[in-house]
Amino acid sequence: MLEIIDVSRSFGDFRALDQVNLKIESGEFFTLLGPSGCGKTTLLRCIAGFEQIDSGKILLDGRPLTDIAPEKRPIHTVFQSYALFPHMTVAENIAFPLRMAKLDKTEISRRVAEVLEDVRLPDKANHYPDALSGGQKQRIAIARALVNRPRLLLLDEPLSALDAKLREQMQIELINLQQEVGITFIYVTHDQGEALALSHRIAVMNQGNISQIDEPSVIYSYPKNRFVADFIGQCNLIEGRLEGWESGWRFAIPGLDSIPVQNNNEAFSSGQDCALSLRPEKIRLASRLDASPDECLFSGTVHDMLYLGDVTVYIVELGNGLQVEALLANSAPGRTRLFEKGDAVQIAWRHDAGHLVN
Helix, strand or coil, X not given: CEEEEEXXXXXXXXXXXXXXXXXXXXXXXXXXXXXXCCCHHHHHHHHHCCCCCCEEEEEECCEECCCCCHHHCCEEEECCCCCCCCCCCHHHHHHHHHHHCCCCHHHHHHHHXXXXXXXXXXXXXXXXXXXXXXXXXXXXXXXXXXXCCCCEEEEECCCCCCCHHHHHHHHHHHHHHHHHHCCEEEEEECCHHHHHHHCCEXXXXXXXXXXXXXXXXXXXXXXXXXXXXHHCCCCEEEEEEEEEECCEEXXXXXXXXXXXXXXXXXXXXXXXXXXXXXXXXXXXXXXXXXXCCCEEEEEEEEEEEEECCCEEEEEEEECCCCEEEEEEECCCCCCCCCCCCCCEEEEEEECCCCEEEC
């Protein structure tokens, strides 16, 4: 549906986008994810027409968008600030783009009622924005963007101003809404958890380039490079050297034993330095462990800990000084019994739990 072909954009000496290429399919919930300054908002603004590209092409249904003015594009943007008119009622805010398009009053009323049902706020039509909660304002902003049925809906960090509990509720609302209306959503965020929860596919951006495009589960479990592994969620990055053996692959960690690994990255061959990306939840931790033959086992001490209620994150220091983060669910009944700093513990993980990155 949407093709970005070799798109570049610079601001003086700063190259915000560097020959970006991606394809987004009809009906997809697609997220642009990355740290501040990576180019994700610039790319969104280029699609909307608020920024001109220096080179490349942007095609919608095979037709170039570059020479079409922003207001003429079948695209709408929802901003973090909601941008609702305070002197207009909810119904008047939603009807505004339809009035600009000179639709008749009957059609405007029908569409406003329809889209208020979509966002589950049919009883708020005559309220003013200052009488609404943050979540309700965001839904009205989305309703206004949907009312004239755009081909694409662009959302620029729309939930970042909401508190954590409301954000979670709105994430579920957005997923359901996108499925109901069937419109392609392109969503910009720096929040990894939000991107993983919402998206059909994610493009992870860094320094004006796309580091990886994939489904959330693939990006999380099989990051393409060290940046993606480190940026998406919590991740241990253990440096070492890959070694080939008759029975498979081993990973030599300086100051520790070599361990069996699964080499599912064709870029690496025997003798290469690389890193093992290992998620904390893949690691077992206890005072003493009986490791199975397909597990790697190490002894260490608790260097630090972070109690988060449902889980506790432990930083375990191994014999060579390497610090590994492990996560324990606080699922036992009664008050959680925690390890203390300095406690001797053992950690273990399956040989195929990690993923090799540069």
